[in-house]
Amino acid sequence: MSGTPNRLRLVRAGIDTYQQPVVYMHRNCSVCRSEGFNVLARVHIQCGGREVVATLNVITDDRLGADVAGLSEAAWNALQPEADAWAVFSHPEPPQSAPALRAKVFGRRLNEQNFLDLMRDTADNRLSDIELAAFVTACAGERLDLQETIGLTRAMLAIGQRINWGGGPVLDKHCVGGLPGNRTTPIVVAIVAAAGHRIPKTSSRAITSPAGTADTMEVMAPVGLDLASMRRVVEQEGGCIVWGGNVRLSPADDVLIRIERPLDFDSDGQLVASVLSKKAAAGSSHVLIDIPVGPTAKVRSAKSADSLEARLLATARDLGLTLSVLRTDGRQPVGYGIGPALEARDVLSVLRVNPDAPRDLRERALDLAAALLDIAPDAEPGSGRNLARTLLDSGAALKKFLAICEAQGGFTEPTVAPHRAPVLAIHGGHVRDVDNRRLAKVAKLAGAPISATAGVDCRLRIGHTIRAGEPLFQVCAQTPGELEYALDYAAKNADIFGIAEDAP
Known part of the structure; x- marks a missing residue:
């Protein structure tokens, strides 16, 4: 041989x-x-x-x-x-989708069969990263119209597994991202499941951000469940929070995300196809989309939000999904922590109704849970907020969350990295703005999400007043070297927080 x-x-x-x-x-x-x-x-x-x-x-x-x-x-x-x-x-056979890929690169519209060929070759690894980058680039910006978006969504859905939960509504939520610390999902899932609804949540890991929902949840409970285990948890507790990569609901999308995120291309069409193919594959019937809008969020203006919302609604109608959109404040981070364990600490603080829990995370989670409960069948319009608050404040949501953790493999209390140092304000004044992207990069340089306990603890908000020498935020790292690396970047980017000096 x-x-x-x-x-x-x-x-x-x-x-x-x-x-x-x-x-x-x-x-x-x-x-x-x-x-x-x-x-x-x-x-x-x-x-x-x-x-x-x-x-x-x-x-x-x-x-x-x-x-x-x-x-x-x-x-x-x-x-x-x-x-x-x-x-x-x-030598491998030439990919069947090669003509469609070339056509899209040269600006031609593709039909659903073209996208099906492309997604099948993507999932089967018959396209190189260079070819996939060419496809992502050819679809970026406004190069996918609505019909192409629907065709791409249907193609992604067709080549993956689909879950059938039987009769009755299945609720879900998704945030389009771009906002550090915006870890509302575990709280929303706990509230909605405590209300008696099914909410099987599949979430992603971070690739270029300091934490994904799956990274944060994994600090507290196992997330690498297979489809059978996921079904068992949902049937037992009504909800779950698992890593979507292990259940292969939209395998082609998982590959495309690997290409898209380092390129940092904004494409409404690809985003819509990615989100809604996975929601439909997960068996969801009623979906809430959170769109944070802010100058350093993923969606930066009301006009961009209008365009994205219209495409989401039209594609959801085609798939038979009931979908609602909630626009939220994307100007600054949410919660105190940025990084898996720090965000997990905030989630637990809100669920435990601690007096010092981050109020913005609590209120945002209640807003989202209320909006999702309001679109459930037979819901009394406007009743979701009171129900969500009652379930949270009574401890019912915490009890449900811990039960979900136990069903997924057991609960673990999060810890924070041992090496910590503050980043101090150079001058005093009031906070005018925050650069979400650069603040997130500090957390990444400190080791997040690879080091789950690393990240940034940030309590400062727009409108707050700060004096020279007071801490803007604290950096947490597992090793002294990572701490120094993050602090060096923060020192070279002293304007992460825009401080307007007060008049004398």
Whole structure:
């Protein structure tokens, strides 16, 4: 077998390439020579009854033998080879969606079948990251019209799993993002489930932000549940908060998100397709969308919010979803913490009705829970707010949240990183504005979300008065090096908080 030119023995490289399968070969190996593979070539790998298309990286030293191929974690998990397994390597067939991709790059409109081909090839890893980046770029801005948005949404929905919860309403909520600390989901899920509704919430992990809902929830309970476990939790407690990547409700979207977020492209069409395909796949019937609007949020103006809202509503109608939109203040962070454990601490503080709980997080969560309860079938219009407040203040929401945590695998109390230091105001005055993006970057440089206990503790708000030398916020890190790295960035960006000096 080892003498066959297109076969190599597989080893686990131990390299995390996130969702992208990568194969590592020595530049003098027989497969590189006989098949004519070059760096970054797409390579079809077959081992036993499994196959994957991976991107080639070439090794120039002797860490790999000429008869060995190393697999990244994503490639290894896709093939799941036995010990000392050999694989067959070949050129992959051209992706069926190549004509559609080229057409979109040159500005042509695509139909639903075109998008179906593209999403199927995306989920099957038949398109390289370069090709996916070209697709994302070609769809960015206003390059997807409404019908294309609907076609893309339907295509994403068609190639993933779908959950059927049986009869009755299934509620859900989603925030379009861009606001540090806006961790309302665990509170809303607890309130809505305590009210007797089903709310199976699938959430994402952070890629370029300091925390995603799944990262924050994972500080308190396991989130990597499979579909059967998710169903068990919902049937038992009425709600859940799990990581969506493990249930594969919209697998093509999970891949596209990996490409979109580092590029930081704003595209209403892709956002709508991403959100609503997952809501429909999760079996949701009534959905609330939170759109924070502010100069450093994802949606920066009322005009942009109008456009996004219209597209969301039209696409939801096509899918048969009942959808409502709530616009919220996106000018500044929500809660005190930015980072998984710090945000988890805020969530618990609100659920426990602590006197010092962040009031903005409490009120925003009540607003969202009320709006979601109000769109439920047979709800009395305007009654949601009183019901939500009663369930929160009585402890019913806390009891339900802890029950959900136990059903998902057990509750853990969050802790905060040990190395902490304040960032001080250079001069006094009142807070005029906040740069959400740069404040979030401080939390990321401190180690969040990889270090779940790291981040930023920020209590300052627009309109507050501060004196020179008083803390703007506190940085929390797991190591002294990460703390210094974050503090250095904060020092070089002293205008994260816009301070208007008071007149003498």
